[in-house]
Amino acid sequence: MPTHPIAPGTRVTSGFRTKSRPDHDGTDYAAKVGTKVYAANSGTVEWRTNERAGTNIQIAGEGVTTGYSHLSKRLVSDGAKVKAGDLIGLSGATGNVTGPHMHFYVIKAGKFINPTTWLKSTTSSTKPKASSVLKEGSKGEKVRILQAGLRKAYPAYRWNVSVKPRKPADR
Ligand SMILES: [Zn+2]
Structure with missing residues (x-):
């Protein structure tokens, strides 16, 4: 069952495709380095590190791929099976960032979708x-x-x- 990727109530500093950032394909959570990051869905871990995303994890499963960027540490190995709610890493400030935060994204059928809407539609309702x-x-x-x-x-x-x-x- 899908869960929140970071402690509920964590402040969102930048939303999905806002007016000022129409190319922002995820949700940014204010999180100091070392904040716990959890799997939002159950699935298979894929490491996807690049210059922009920094230390990055993706989880493919339950009809979506979720992603967690700018981490300081990964706590799961590439190819591992995880369940929604499992601790997978610690937030950080790796990659192209102006400060520590956790960038969370959701891909469905090859397209980025609004993570906040996805979390609402699959968790509580x-x-x-x-x-x-x-x-x-x-x-x-x-x-x-x-x-x-x-x-x-x-x-x-x-x-x-x-x-x-x-x-x-x-x-
Ligand atoms: Zn972001």
């Missing part, structure tokens, strides 16, 4: 909605719509869950 809508005895159409939504939100999840109707007549 989907699961509570599922439990409030999908109850024992829920009928066909409602269940189908919900399942389609969940499949979209969690493409990597194993969808072998069966819903037992209360009585045969509910089918």
Whole structure:
């Protein structure tokens, strides 16, 4: 289940494609060197260091690739499997930066998407909605719509869950 890449409430210093920075493809979090950085999704670690991003980690899985730039330290090895919420590194000021911060980005279907929107759409909204809508005895159409939504939100999840109707007549 996707999680926040840095302690919730950490100040955002630059958002995704703002008016003043239309080419900024991620979210910048104010973070002093050594701040803990966590995997936002479950998947496979890819190291992607370059001059601009500095010490960088990407995680491919759950339908997206997430990225964490300007790190001071990596705590996972290239190719490692991680779960969302795992500690993966420490923030820093490597690469092309004016000061310490953590640049977080999300790539979906080959395009950068807004990380803040992605975090909101996958962390808090989907699961509570599922439990409030999908109850024992829920009928066909409602269940189908919900399942389609969940499949979209969690493409990597194993969808072998069966819903037992209360009585045969509910089918
Ligand atoms: Zn940035």
